[in-house]
Amino acid sequence: MNPFADLPGEINHLLTTLAGQELWGPITTYTPFIILIILLVLVAVFTAKRQLSLVPKNRYVGAIEFFVDFTRNDIGFGVLGSAAKKHIPFFLTLFIFILLANLVGIIPGSKAATGTMGTTVALTIISFVYFTYYGIKHHGLGRYMLSFAPHGVKPAPLAAFVWFLEFISMLLRLLTLSVRLFANMFAGHILLGVLAILTTLFITPLISSLSLDAAGFGVAGILWLLLLVVLYAMEIFVACVQAYVFTLLSSVYVMLATTEH
Amino acid sequence: MGALTLGGIGLGAIGFGLGAIGAGIGVGLAGLGATQAVARQPEMYSRIFTVFIMAAAMAEALGLLGFVLAFIAMAA
Numbered sequence: 001m002n003p004f005a006d007l008p009g010e011i012n013h014l015l016t017t018l019a020g021q022e023l024w025g026p027i028t029t030y031t032p033f034i035i036l037i038i039l040l041v042l043v044a045v046f047t048a049k050r051q052l053s054l055v056p057k058n059r060y061v062g063a064i065e066f067f068v069d070f071t072r073n074d075i076g077f078g079v080l081g082s083a084a085k086k087h088i089p090f091f092l093t094l095f096i097f098i099l100l101a102n103l104v105g106i107i108p109g110s111k112a113a114t115g116t117m118g119t120t121v122a123l124t125i126i127s128f129v130y131f132t133y134y135g136i137k138h139h140g141l142g143r144y145m146l147s148f149a150p151h152g153v154k155p156a157p158l159a160a161f162v163w164f165l166e167f168i169s170m171l172l173r174l175l176t177l178s179v180r181l182f183a184n185m186f187a188g189h190i191l192l193g194v195l196a197i198l199t200t201l202f203i204t205p206l207i208s209s210l211s212l213d214a215a216g217f218g219v220a221g222i223l224w225l226l227l228l229v230v231l232y233a234m235e236i237f238v239a240c241v242q243a244y245v246f247t248l249l250s251s252v253y254v255m256l257a258t259t260e261h
Numbered sequence: 262m263g264a265l266t267l268g269g270i271g272l273g274a275i276g277f278g279l280g281a282i283g284a285g286i287g288v289g290l291a292g293l294g295a296t297q298a299v300a301r302q303p304e305m306y307s308r309i310f311t312v313f314i315m316a317a318a319m320a321e322a323l324g325l326l327g328f329v330l331a332f333i334a335m336a337a
Contacts, residue, residue: 078311079311
């Protein structure tokens with residue numbers, strides 16, 4: 001009797017579930033959740049907009065206003081200064097979409113729309129095109145391309161080399177921004193899944209036969225469950241932080257693209 | 262024999278562990294700096310927190326790249 005014997009098979013099953021299956025054509029098991037999140041965002045924004053007043057009427061409007069205020073002051077004006085005003089709707093869209101997707105993904109049985117590479121790469125490309133567009137609009141194409149190299153690097157070959165490195169790191173933002181969000185969500189769900197599997201495997205012997213061995217495994221199973229609850233709370237925190245980080249980095253990239261440095 | 266049959270998974274896990282060292286040091290240093298900065302100037306908390314999150318995210322990205330590569334190594 002060894003509860004770990006079934007673990008590899010169960011983990012393989014978990015991984016294939018998390019990887020997402022194609023339901024019909026390009027529609028995977030993740031697609032319904034993306035549509036759900038979009039609907040949730042629309043419902044949240046439009047119901048709040050209808051009740052808008054100078055002083056928030058109820059807790060719901062207050063909560064929505066808190067998110068708007070947080071994005072505007074902490075992410076927008078905090079990073080971009082007074083130039084942030086026209087970018088705030090974009091940051092808010094990113095922030096609320098990613099936050100809701102992450103939080104809905106934590107509900108057992110549902111999937112995080114951001115837990116798949118497809119969604120995060122799409123979000124990253126949107127962000128990339130956005131800051132490149134504003135960079136070119138602010139500098140003009142030629143000066144934007146040159147603006148990656150910092151001023152004051154004297155020998156021309158060295159400046160060219162620094163420009164090349166900065167350009168590569170700018171292109172790598174596509175990779176790091178998308179992989180960060182995806183890997184955080186994916187890793188978190190694997191962790192929770194493995195702990196849930198362990199809890200099940202350790203408590204199952206107790207149901208089939210009541211022996212001293214089974215009782216010991218049952219106690220260990222309860223400890224796995226406690227760990228699961230603690231990490232579940234941490235995943236809620238990670239979901240919020242990752243939405244914040246993605247939006248914050250988007251705003252930093254816009255800041256870097258539209259200022260001289 | 263067991264080590265050989267588990268080769269892909271074992272090496273992937275070891276590779277991720279090695280990658281996590283650097284990311285751990287990076288996030289730790291960012292946390293150290295942020296804690297000291299807040300201790301010196303508590304009124305700058307929100308600005309310092311933003312900078313900390315940015316620095317931690319940069320360091321963490323490498324660890325997470327290692328995490329994804331470990332899975333690719335296991336699948337291959």
